[in-house]
Amino acid sequence: MRKALVAALMLSSGIVIADEGQWQPYQMPSIADKLSERGIEIPAKQLADLTQHPMNAVVGLGYCTASFVSPQGLVVTNHHCAYRAIQYNSKKEHNYIADGFLAKQQKDEPSAGPNERLYITEAVTDVSAEVKTGLSDDPLKRFETIQANRKALIKECESDENYRCSVRSFHNGLEYYLIKQLIIRDVRLVYAPPESVGAFGGDIDNYEYPRHSGDFTFLRAYVGQDGKPAAYSEDNVPFKPKSYLKINADGVKAGDGVFVAGYPGSTSRYRLTSELKxxxxxxxxxxxxxxxxxxxxxxxxGNQDSNIKLKYAGSLASMANRMxxxxxxxxxxxxxxxxxxxxxxxxxFRQWLAADTQYQSYQAQFDKLETLLIDQRHALQxxxxxxxxxxxxxxxxxxxxxxxxxxxxxxxxxxxxxxxxxxxxxxxxxxxxxxxxxxxxxxxxxxxxxxxxxxxxxxxxxxxxxxxxxxxxxxxxxxxxxxxxxxxxxxxxxxxxxxxxxxxxxxxxxxxxxxxxxxxxxxxxxxxxxxxxxxxxxxxxxxxxxxxAVIAYYKANNWPVYPDANGTLRITYGMVDGYQSKDALYKQPFTRLEGIVAKHTGIAPFDAPQKVLDAIKAKRYGRHMVESVYQDPASWLCRLFSCLDKPESFGSVPVNFLSSVDTTGGNSGSPVFNGQGDLVGLNFDSTYEAITKDWFFNPTITRAVHVDIRYILWMMDEVDHADNLIKELELVTN
Incomplete structure (x- = not known):
């Protein structure tokens, strides 16, 4: 905890520690010192091991991230990540999108749909040499050989039909890794709040802050009675994961170190300037x-036909987010x-290149690359x-x-x-x-x-x-x-x-x-x-x-070197922190329940359910209220460094919070861990100013937005009375 506060004080005094990097798990030991500076106490070697906790509890949905939170295969992710499952089960007679859904017993948990899958990454193997074997100078033959080599590796890997394998390109084809994932084919809907909670603020608040979104949903993984993955059947039983995440009911405070594990989709940080233009x-x-x-x-x-509205709800939400x-x-x-x-x-970079005899020969290659990119752009248009x-x-x-x-x-x-x-x-x-x-x-x-x-x-x-x-x-x-x-x-x-x-x-x-x-x-x-x-x-x-050549240049400048995001499992670290926004306002790192009431208009997307408003107005906070979300000003570190003047009284339940972790699309639903590896939130968005981080990481304004675990627990406890699920979770405190 002290290390995390030191990091916070360094930021407040103008000494910036950049939290850039969507790191492959095997790279964790190489940045162990940076993790330690952020107060992350789990050994880097443990994070690098996909067979150990907590990484073996992190799962992919194919388009988002989720994590196991119970020994009975219970999974938590974002509401918008589970939207297809909610839509699949919504009908005119029971609209779960509008009303929410809670299964009080496992037998009441419906299928999330025939296409829904959970992917558990069990192994990541460097196969660069195998993929690049026998490549021709002929471009089409070269492409076809790469694909043939990839498919041969995949076929061998998938000798067990319960696994899905892929070969992914890293560093734009410099490296290739074989990803082996266990497939869970029977996924069921367990608990989803109404859309007016899960997407409170809708497209208006999307990428904005302060936020008050309850963007969470629980699913469950089921398997055959033999414990192996199987298609949906009423006879299936809950999957027993190798590990699951403990939930820290005390959450986090400003300055705490956090890390996120998930499946970020795509970034372009190594792309050329011409590509950005x-x-x-x-x-x-x-x-x-x-x-x-x-x-x-x-x-x-959709406004004219409710059936159309239901059928295209998922497509509409996805397009609005992209827009x-x-x-x-x-x-x-x-x-x-x-x-x-x-x-x-x-x-x-080019000047450095010209001065280094080892890489001078690459100049002609870069000129050729620019020519090829012109051809690529013309073909796309x-x-x-x-x-x-x-x-x-x-x-x-x-x-x-x-x-x-x-x-x-x-x-x-x-x-x-x-x-x-x-x-x-x-x-x-x-x-x-x-x-x-x-x-x-x-x-x-x-x-x-x-x-x-x-x-x-x-x-x-x-x-x-x-x-x-x-x-x-x-x-x-x-x-x-x-x-x-x-x-x-x-x-x-x-x-x-x-x-x-x-x-x-x-x-x-x-x-x-x-x-x-x-x-x-x-x-x-x-x-x-x-x-x-x-x-x-x-x-x-x-x-x-x-x-x-670029990697050599980055290393010469002591800059972080990690591959662009490509949908594979990554880890990013940072701290809970606000930021100075474009309108010169300081955005506080936490939002409160009272902000929901303040934003509520009764008209979508600011139409919070009455049961939520009643609980807030009655101050029915239960055990989830916190007095302060900032570090104790009486601590020896605050006396030594003179902490910034922050409001000490919070007196509510935190809803959303900010951190400096490096995320992008695909990280939705990713678990947010504290320094001990407990679950303290779910990643679901970025701030508007940070969207350009897909091309360039700016540590002073790059912030990810998370659902606070205390808000999720409050919804389960005080609003929807999901007592059966709360009993299933393993709650810990600081």
Missing amino acids: FASNWLYPTYAERYQLRIDTIEAM KKYNGLLDGFKATDIAGIKQAREDD TRYYFENAQSSALLSTAKQLYRLAKEKTKPDAQREEGYQSRDMKMFTARLKRLDRSFDLSMDKTLWLQDLNAYLAQNHRVEALDKMLNSDDSNITLSDKLDGLYSLTGLTDQAKRLAWMDADVAAFETSADPFIRLAVTLYDTNMAQETAQKTLAGKLSKARPDYME
């Missing part, structure tokens, strides 16, 4: 424009000259509208089914990823899930928007234009789409599933209009895919050469 000038504005149009359309049609992020990135690029910062570092013009869920389904028939003519090892035998369970589940996330009128409206955008630009494709054109001027494009939807059989689940067993000839002679369109577009799509693979083959040589 392209993202800022074209990519993000173009994506944002399309997302906003789709959001407006779904909201408008806010794109806007935040664009605002951040304007507020801070990140392109200038990156360019200055890039210029310094050329494909963009054509790919969007195929966005109909039914056309996407038809394309996947026809591709499956084509791939099945090859030996399994030579099939494209996603179409191998290992992928068929998930493939089938996706086809089934369409019924719960598809509405014909909504699909047609969104598709028509993309088709009109395609027709309004110059990068056209003859095969698609033929379908869009009509000899009869009285037939509109909307009329033509009506004809496609009225004649297809793909809206019927049984017919969709039957196509999985059809051969190529059956597709090529089919009268189904979506199947026919998929067949017509196949050659064009394959030609574009081959061009992408060829360019990827060229980049698979150029980018690793670049990274090799």
Whole structure:
């Protein structure tokens, strides 16, 4: 605790310790001194071992992070991460999105859906040499050899069907690691607060602070009676994890050291300045424009039809989150000259390179990389509208089914990823899930928007234009789409599933209009895919050469060296701390229950449930109230260093808090640990000023936003009376 306070005082006195880094677990011993400075007492070697607590309690959802919190397979994650599970179980007669859900007994826990999985990472192995064996100078052959080597490693790793393996690129292809994960296929919904708690503030508060969001949900992992992973069955039993997290009911205070473990999705910190400029000038504005149009359309049609609103709730939430992020990135690029910062570092790097004889030969490689990136950007712009013009869920389904028939003519090892035998369970589940996330009128409206955008630009494709054109001027494009939807059989689940067993000839002679369109577009799509693979083959040589020199440059400057996020398990550390925001206000590190009442308007998204408001107004805090969230001013360290003047009276239950940990998308739901490895919160967001950290880490303003464990316990204890779950948790105190 004293070490954490020292770190806090160093920050307050202007001595900044940068908490940058999304570290691979094996790297923990190399930064043991930094962990110690933050008051993290768990040995670095223990954090590096995925078979030990607490890392073996951290699990992936495929798009978010979660963690085991009981010996009975109970899992906690964010509400927005479990949104699909809540949506899957919501119907007109019981809307769990609006009302919340609590299973009082395990027998009442419904399936989270056929696509939901938990992934437990058990091993991470360096396979760089194996992946790079036998590479050709021919770009396409080079790409194909890398893929073949990856698939061979994956096949060997998946000799047990209960495991899912992948080979991921690190440092842009400089290294490759084989990730082995146990798959839990039966995931069930246990407890979710209403959306008015889990997403209090909605899109308005997204990426903002102060926040008052109860972004949490509990799930449970089930397995067969033999203890092995199995598909959903009423006979299944709760999974017994190798370890689970203890929950510290006392939470944390400002200045405490914390760390987060999870599966961050993607960052671009080693990308070139030209890539950032392209993202800022074209990519993000173009994506944002399309997302906003789709959001407006779904909201408008959803307000007219509650069934549409339920079916597209998950898609809408996801798009709104991405939209806010794109806007935040664009605002951040304007507020801070990140392109200038990156360019200055890039210029310094090139000067260092020219002065070091060991790396001078790489200059020509970087020039080649820039040329390849120009080709890549042009190809993306050329494909963009054509790919969007195929966005109909039914056309996407038809394309996947026809591709499956084509791939099945090859030996399994030579099939494209996603179409191998290992992928068929998930493939089938996706086809089934369409019924719960598809509405014909909504699909047609969104598709028509993309088709009109395609027709309004110059990068056209003859095969698609033929379908869009009509000899009869009285037939509109909307009329033509009506004809496609009225004649297809793909809206019927049984017919969709039957196509999985059809051969190529059956597709090529089919009268189904979506199947026919998929067949017509196949050659064009394959030609574009081959061009992408060829360019990827060229980049698979150029980018690793670049990274090799960049890493040497970083080490020469004593800067942290860690790979960009790529969806694999990482650890990041920091401290509980507020920050000076762009409007010159100091953002306090904790928010209180009373902030919910202050923000409540009774109108979504500031429509807190009455039971929550009543408990707050009655000051029914229970055992979860804290008097102060700051360090004791009478401590010897405060006397020595003269602590900053902070309000001592808190007198409430903490709702959300800030820390300096280095997170990004995919870290949602990640457990926030105190220095002893107890669970003290869940990561769920970043501040608006920190969104640009995907490109550049600024330690003075980069803050992650977490749900305080004391708020979760308060909701369970005083509001929803989830006594059965509280008894299941192992609560500890300081």
